[in-house]
Amino acid sequence: MESENSASWETQAQVETPSSEKDSLSNQWFSQQFDELLPKIQEQWPDLAKQTIEATRGSLDDLVHIISLHSGKTSEGVIEQLEEILNAASDRTKEIAESLEPLEKQLEDLLDELNSTLRPRIEKPVRQRPLVALGIATGLGVLLGILMSGGRRS
Numbered sequence: 001m002e003s004e005n006s007a008s009w010e011t012q013a014q015v016e017t018p019s020s021e022k023d024s025l026s027n028q029w030f031s032q033q034f035d036e037l038l039p040k041i042q043e044q045w046p047d048l049a050k051q052t053i054e055a056t057r058g059s060l061d062d063l064v065h066i067i068s069l070h071s072g073k074t075s076e077g078v079i080e081q082l083e084e085i086l087n088a089a090s091d092r093t094k095e096i097a098e099s100l101e102p103l104e105k106q107l108e109d110l111l112d113e114l115n116s117t118l119r120p121r122i123e124k125p126v127r128q129r130p131l132v133a134l135g136i137a138t139g140l141g142v143l144l145g146i147l148m149s150g151g152r153r154s
Helices: 020-045 051-054 058-072 077-129 130-149
Strands: none
Touching: 020 051, 020 058, 020 077, 051 130, 058 077, 077 130
């Protein structure tokens, strides 16, 4: 399990890019995930004020620096703890996605069944009387056009 989670937040947020672009992508990814991670960060470091943590928004380096100053841990130690938080959040997201897969399959099956049963019931009358179907469609189009224009005449 540890080997699966050994991919750091940096590798999750990046593709093969130069170092300065990697830092930019890491900070951008962290910024986007910040609101989700804030409660977990506060849980991990309860002695830090929420405003202090929020003041670092958008900058992973600033957050690591602030936490290391207040906790007395090294930057590397703080980064390791943040990676654990991110991995736990990632695992939870995977669990949710996996739990939705059966529902997605059920929905696909229902749509397939609806398509196979309802489509023939609609197509048959249209094929038998195409002019009536065309007249109904035209009438509905005119009616909707009048309703959408508010009955105004130019």
